[in-house]
Amino acid sequence: DAMVIQNPRYQVTQFGKPVTLSCSQTLNHNVMYWYQQKSSQAPKLLFHYYDKDFNNEADTPDNFQSRRPNTSFCFLDIRSPGLGDAAMYLCATSRDGTGALNTEAFFGQGTRLTVV
Amino acid sequence: GDSVTQMEGPVTLSEEAFLTINCTYTATGYPSLFWYVQYPGEGLQLLLKATKADDKGSNKGFEATYRKETTSFHLEKGSVQVSDSAVYFCALSDPIKAAGNKLTFGGGTRVLVKP
Numbered sequence: 045d046a047m048v049i050q051n052p053r054y055q056v057t058q059f060g061k062p063v064t065l066s067c068s069q070t071l072n073h074n075v076m077y078w079y080q081q082k083s084s085q086a087p088k089l090l091f092h093y094y095d096k097d098f099n100n101e102a103d104t105p106d107n108f109q110s111r112r113p114n115t116s117f118c119f120l121d122i123r124s125p126g127l128g129d130a131a132m133y134l135c136a137t138s139r140d141g142t143g144a145l146n147t148e149a150f151f152g153q154g155t156r157l158t159v160v
Numbered sequence: 161g162d163s164v165t166q167m168e169g170p171v172t173l174s175e176e177a178f179l180t181i182n183c184t185y186t187a188t189g190y191p192s193l194f195w196y197v198q199y200p201g202e203g204l205q206l207l208l209k210a211t212k213a214d215d216k217g218s219n220k221g222f223e224a225t226y227r228k229e230t231t232s233f234h235l236e237k238g239s240v241q242v243s244d245s246a247v248y249f250c251a252l253s254d255p256i257k258a259a260g261n262k263l264t265f266g267g268g269t270r271v272l273v274k275p
Contacts, residue, residue, distance in 0.1 A: 050203075077262075086249060086265035087204070134203050148194060149253075149263055151203040 047071050050135050050152035057125050057159055065120040065155045067135030076118040077149065078110060079134040087134055093118060122157075130159045162187045166250045166266035174274055175242060181235040181269045183224075183250035191252040193217075193226055193233040194263070198247045207235075207248070240273045247271070 057063040079087035136149040208217030213228035250266040
């Protein structure tokens with residue numbers, strides 16, 4: 045029944061070593077999002093895809109990249125993780141991103157990233 | 161820009177107590193409003209939503225009414241359980257945004273229900 049699946053749930057990476065987090069969805073939603081959530085804070089949007097169109101938030105560091113090879117999958121790449129990048133990373137999807145068709149976002153369970 | 165303000169926690173209360181979490185917003189358009197709940201170590205789950213003024217969202221005993229005149233969307237539950245212990249996020253999405261149904265979140269309110 046899982047609709048937005050994130051793998052792995054927990055990821056430990058070394059300082060400076062590239063790491064990739066993955067997200068898949070069975071909802072066939074055209075919008076996919078990546079959020080960063082640090083402890084006891086609200087999720088912060090990093091970027092989103094509307095179909096294949098990539099939309100980066102202005103304050104997202106260059107260290108964070110994303111790929112969406114098809115509708116179902118989206119990846120978050122952190123090129124050189126620093127200690128400050130340790131966080132929960134949340135993937136979400138929604139059906140439509142424009143106009144008055146505001147539907148809720150469906151979130152995965154998140155990947156908790158630890159940088160050592 | 162859009163913003164959401166919700167009461168800071170933690171909120172600690174006893175089982176069967178009444179819960180209210182205040183949420184107010186500012187938005188340039190006519191937003192949809194949401195409450196999400198996050199249990200420890202988990203992602204966010206939609207609790208309820210409202211898409212227009214005077215709509216009442218409800219789920220699992222929780223309710224919130226979209227009040228355009230006061231730009232508020234307060235969350236209430238009449239009798240909480242220990243299992244309601246979680247962090248609650250108020251959020252909005254603004255239809256005039258050009259692309260992406262982006263959510264603007266409040267800071268979250270941690271609720272702890274004691275037996």
